[in-house]
Amino acid sequence: MGLLPTVDDVARVAHVSRQTVSNVINSPDIVRPDTRKRVESAIAKLGYRPHASARRLRTQKSSTIGIRLDPMTNGISGSVLDRFLHALTEQADERGMRVLIFTATDPESEIRQIRKLRDGADVDAFVLTSTFYGDKRTEWLIEHHVPFVTFGRPWGIDDMNDPQHLWVDVDGFAGLHEATTDLAARGARRIGYVGWPSPSGTGDDRRRGWETAMTEQFAGAADLDLLSVAVEDDVESARTAVAGLLERARPDALVCASDSLALGALMAASGPGLADVPIIGYDNTPVAQAVGLSSVEQPLNEVAAGALELLMGDTGNTVIHRGGDDPRHRLITPKLVSRRSTHLARYEDDTATVTKSAAGNHK
Known part of the structure; x- marks a missing residue:
């Protein structure tokens, strides 16, 4: 078993002093960006890890x-x-x-x-x-x-690049846009949406993905409100709401803001003559995997x-x-995970599971 790399090893590979390596580790803001990147690269290359307890004391x-x-x-x-x-x-x-x-x-x-x-x-x-x-x-x-x-993004704030607010998020718009476009490519025309009450930063973003895809795919799609319902993120609430949506608007496919809503939709669509309605959820939870439900994965x-x-x-x-x-x-960007199951009879893939990027090509 070889010796563990030291600060001196990092300094040698990065062509800097031992003190510079220490500064990068402990006070990186005082080191020039190009030097810091060189030292960080050497640390990664060597697999160097400072002694955590000693560093905390120092x-x-x-x-x-x-x-x-x-x-x-x-x-x-x-x-x-x-x-x-x-x-x-x-x-x-x-x-x-x-x-x-x-x-x-x-x-x-x-x-x-x-x-x-x-x-x-x-x-x-x-x-x-x-x-x-x-x-x-x-x-x-x-x-x-x-x-x-x-x-999660700083919802409602105009400056999305505020240096005081660092954020990471998954593009819910892209995920629901891809899910809706995928269903349209497979023959669905009246694609309904099951989401959360507004205002909801995440929920509104996902709904926009569905709305935009519907407008792009079907010019003049004017009955989008008729094709959508908004409920709390609860399986039973979704089941009740989707049952009414299926009777009222007769959608031939559904995209949902979460797997909870999708599971409720699946229960509502399990009646006679409705079991072939394709349903896509969001989050690709273990429940979605267990029941064979297509979903957008974060x-x-x-x-x-x-x-x-x-x-x-x-x-x-x-x-x-x-x-x-x-x-x-x-x-x-999230990924759409498509699964073949009885409630997705419209899907014609021969494989059990097809995973593709949200920006990928349709089959």
């Missing part, structure tokens, strides 16, 4: 990222944040960072928890999830100069990687100050 930084564990309000769609948390924890560990999980019942109590953790120097930065219009959490963090990144490993890159750079292991022309956000 820098007076916790090497810890805080994230709220959301209340489990929905066992289906709620699994998305669980998978994100798992990916974030794994990738943070690879950088020598820890993830501290805390609980809060609402945004106000989350702010109180953040203040307590920050005052105690227990956390260097925070990852926020479930962003919404008028999010007081981000306002507080910006006002108090606390480093953070959000999984690449959560990419989301976690984007969040950490925004906080710490491409390969860094400490929170940095972003300046100049550094990117302030990541918008990641």
Whole structure:
């Protein structure tokens, strides 16, 4: 077994001093960008990992990222944040960072928890999830100069490149646009939409994807309101709403803002003469996989990687100050996962599962 790489090894490969390597690791903002990138490249090449405990004592930084564990309000769609948390924890560990999980019942109590953790120097930065219009959490963090990144865009804010608000998100518009276009290419014409009540940043974005695709595919599609329903993210509520939609508007396919809604739609469409209505959900949860439901998948490993890159750079292991022309956000394209099953009889693929990018070509 070979010796582990040292700071001196990194300095030699990067053609810099030992102190410069230390600065890149502990205070990257004071190092010139080109030098920092060269050192980070050497660190990645050698697989060098500083001794975490020693670094925490030396820098007076916790090497810890805080994230709220959301209340489990929905066992289906709620699994998305669980998978994100798992990916974030794994990738943070690879950088020598820890993830501290805390609980809060609402945004106000989350702010109180953040203040307590920050005052105690227990956390260097925070990852926020479930962003919404008028999010007081981000306002507080910006006002108090606390480093953070959000999984979700700053909904309702004009400046999407605010250097004080780093964010990473999945392009829900692209996901629902691709799902709708895919159904149209397979012969569906009256494609309905099952979504959430507005205003909802995420939900409205996904609905726009459906609306735009319908307008592009079918010029003069004027009955879109007739073809859509908005309900809370609940299986039974969706089942009831979709039953009425099927009777009222007779859609020949459905796209949904979540797998919870899609499962309710599947239950509503399981009656006589309706079982061949294609249904596509969103999130590609284990439930969707278990029942053979097509769904739009969020690449959560990419989301976690984007969040950490925004906080710490491409390969860094400490929170940095972003300046100049550094990117302030990541918008990641989801994937459509199509499955052959009885409720997707319109699909003619011979394979059990076909995965394609949201921008890919149709078969």
